[in-house]
Amino acid sequence: MAGRLLLELVIFSLPFLVFGLFLLATQSAEEAGKRKWPIQLLFLIGIGLATAAWFVMIALEPRDRGTCIEPERVENGVVIPARTYPCEHNPADVGVPRPRETAPADDPA
Secondary structure: OHHHHHHHHHHHHHHHHHHHHHHHHHHHHHHHOOOOOOHHHHHHHHHHHHHHHHHHHHHHOOOOOOEEEEOOEEEOOEEEOOEEEEOOOOHHHOOOOOOOOOOOOOOOO
């Protein structure tokens, strides 16, 4: 938990650190009489950092291939918590929603 929190704090602070680096670079460039960093380079750095953070978050997400997750729901005013259960994976059923299980009708006819 602490590692996840620290990672999110680092990811949150990255744009501020890059902006501080930008300010230092432009200030030193102006003092030296050179051109400022191009904004396109900073944009590419930002896109690269965001993409890397996205992949890191995906890699750190806990998961187990043998379990499925049923999200929490509300039935008759009662919150039923989420649960995990073992599931079978059939490659032919990928992307096909499971049919909802319905209670049998009271009408015998």
